[in-house]
Amino acid sequence: MICLRCGGKSKENYCNGCFTRIVEKRVKKAIRESGLLEKGLVLVASDEFVEGLLRKIINLPVTITSIAQKGKNVLPCIGSTIDDQSVAFLEEYIGDRKEKNVDERKAEKLKKRELNLFSCLSDAEVVRYFTLSGKKFIPKEHPLKKHLDVLIKKYPEVQYALHNATNEYDHLLEKGI
Numbered sequence: 428m429i430c431l432r433c434g435g436k437s438k439e440n441y442c443n444g445c446f447t448r449i450v451e452k453r454v455k456k457a458i459r460e461s462g463l464l465e466k467g468l469v470l471v472a473s474d475e476f477v478e479g480l481l482r483k484i485i486n487l488p489v490t491i492t493s494i495a496q497k498g499k500n501v502l503p504c505i506g507s508t509i510d511d512q513s514v515a516f517l518e519e520y521i522g523d524r525k526e527k528n529v530d531e532r533k534a535e536k537l538k539k540r541e542l543n544l545f546s547c548l549s550d551a552e553v554v555r556y557f558t559l560s561g562k563k564f565i566p567k568e569h570p571l572k573k574h575l576d577v578l579i580k581k582y583p584e585v586q587y588a589l590h591n592a593t594n595e596y597d598h599l600l601e602k603g604i
């Protein structure tokens with residue numbers, strides 16, 4: 428197989444070097460699009476993977492730590508993959524959770540000011556990325572993920588359709604619709 432990016436030899440769509448660059452580019456884009464990052468912030472990483480990635484990617488003068496703290500200049504940073512977001516979305520819609528009203532959802536969303544580094548990465552992509560640097564990332568388990576995996580193997584476009592639906596839903600919430 429040939430790498431789709433550089434034409435070099437590869438066992439997968441992208442060789443290891445190109446894959447790493449693509450992942451880091453997507454993380455940078457997620458950070459940029461969040462509009463949350465500014466100098467002087469204290470970035471509190473939810474785990475060692477998020478912390479490592481922050482240290483590798485961010486050039487601004489910020490403090491990066493994994494020790495929980497509070498304060499106006501604290502920005503929590505998490506790693507919630509496309510798979511995590513999709514199951515959360517499905518759970519909210521098809522699960523038997525009590526319907527929340529729009530105001531309640533909007534307030535929740537606004538209160539949750541956090542930077543998600545993995546917003547445009549799947550479980551499999553995050554696993555491969557960290558494996559390449561010798562770390563073992565274990566995706567969050569969720570009963571719906573098994574069903575979703577079966578579905579995505581058969582219809583790969585479902586993953587992106589769900590991701591788009593999740594984003595669209597968040598967008599509507601932001602607009603207060």
Ligand SMILES: [Zn+2]
Nearest residue numbers: 430433442445
């Ligand atoms: Zn390549």
